[in-house]
Amino acid sequence: MPTPDQLNDVIRLQTDVVRLGPNLGEVMSLVVDRTLELVEADGAVIELLENGEMVYRAASGAAKPYLGLRLQQDASISGLCARTGQSLLSNDSETDERVDRAACRKVGLRSMVLVPLKHDGDVIGVLKAMSSKSNQFAAADIQLLVLLSDLVASAMYFAGKYDRDELFYRATHDDLTGLANRSLFMDRLRNKLLQCQRSDEPLGVLMMDLDGLKTINDQHGHQVGDALIRTFAERCHQAARDTDTLARIGGDEFAAVLSPLAADCSLEPVIERLREALCQPCHFRGLTLPLRVSIGGAVYPGDGREIDVLLDVADRRMYGQKHLRRRSRRVTPKEGEPE
Numbered sequence: 086m087p088t089p090d091q092l093n094d095v096i097r098l099q100t101d102v103v104r105l106g107p108n109l110g111e112v113m114s115l116v117v118d119r120t121l122e123l124v125e126a127d128g129a130v131i132e133l134l135e136n137g138e139m140v141y142r143a144a145s146g147a148a149k150p151y152l153g154l155r156l157q158q159d160a161s162i163s164g165l166c167a168r169t170g171q172s173l174l175s176n177d178s179e180t181d182e183r184v185d186r187a188a189c190r191k192v193g194l195r196s197m198v199l200v201p202l203k204h205d206g207d208v209i210g211v212l213k214a215m216s217s218k219s220n221q222f223a224a225a226d227i228q229l230l231v232l233l234s235d236l237v238a239s240a241m242y243f244a245g246k247y248d249r250d251e252l253f254y255r256a257t258h259d260d261l262t263g264l265a266n267r268s269l270f271m272d273r274l275r276n277k278l279l280q281c282q283r284s285d286e287p288l289g290v291l292m293m294d295l296d297g298l299k300t301i302n303d304q305h306g307h308q309v310g311d312a313l314i315r316t317f318a319e320r321c322h323q324a325a326r327d328t329d330t331l332a333r334i335g336g337d338e339f340a341a342v343l344s345p346l347a348a349d350c351s352l353e354p355v356i357e358r359l360r361e362a363l364c365q366p367c368h369f370r371g372l373t374l375p376l377r378v379s380i381g382g383a384v385y386p387g388d389g390r391e392i393d394v395l396l397d398v399a400d401r402r403m404y405g406q407k408h409l410r411r412r413s414r415r416v417t418p419k420e421g422e423p424e
Contacts, residue, residue, distance in 0.1 A: 153272030
């Protein structure tokens, strides 16, 4: 049986979920984060069932780099959990014939516990905790994850409570801006990268960070800060092509996958055009606020061939640009300006 401390942790988690409101993406991220401590797991994921595949839509710990990973439903233990609606325990992926062994080795898991996520009577996904050690989990862990799965299912009902398409939209898009969230961004980046590897075509990745949002929130309130974020997202959408993927991946963090990309294309002209389109003053309730953004980019295959390498290069270039501009600024910003 779960311990009193574990049950108290579940109760605290329920309270935190209520505070988040009907934001399914954030609810799922919170649940997988807290799963790590609850059952002493190395990683945790929520996989949603989409067109015959199990897709990592929320991930934490050792599983976080694999956000957006896709598994075939009929060739994985996650798919079996979704098909049967039964909680499952795998003590050793190296001897368990139900698992996708190649995927287990890729993620680095050896044992796992899985419980189904049910929405309106249908299983639409799986909550899974994993460990790099064999025989890590027991029956008590299943009971705890069942409590968490009920929590996620309730959030799904109140966040989606319409149809399956609406549910998946809310799980993969940012509530404030309507852009893709981190899960969908990683999914699209992973798929685009596979396509480019097969066709030997380049691909661009951008990381973008709004400058001075904290200062604006502190001086004018979060409602003004949210208006700035929405304005930035709308401008990004207008500047992007239909084939590009734009995402809000954090509070003031945005990202983009640019595909197709010309073989001889440098990202610098693209970044400068974006900055010119994005960095115009924002007007809200009588306030005129500057909108500034730091942008860094990376190109496959010149800057790297793996997702984590491309993201790291783009991120470092973005922060390098941000720090360079801070050092070059000679005067203190006026009131209301980002620092």
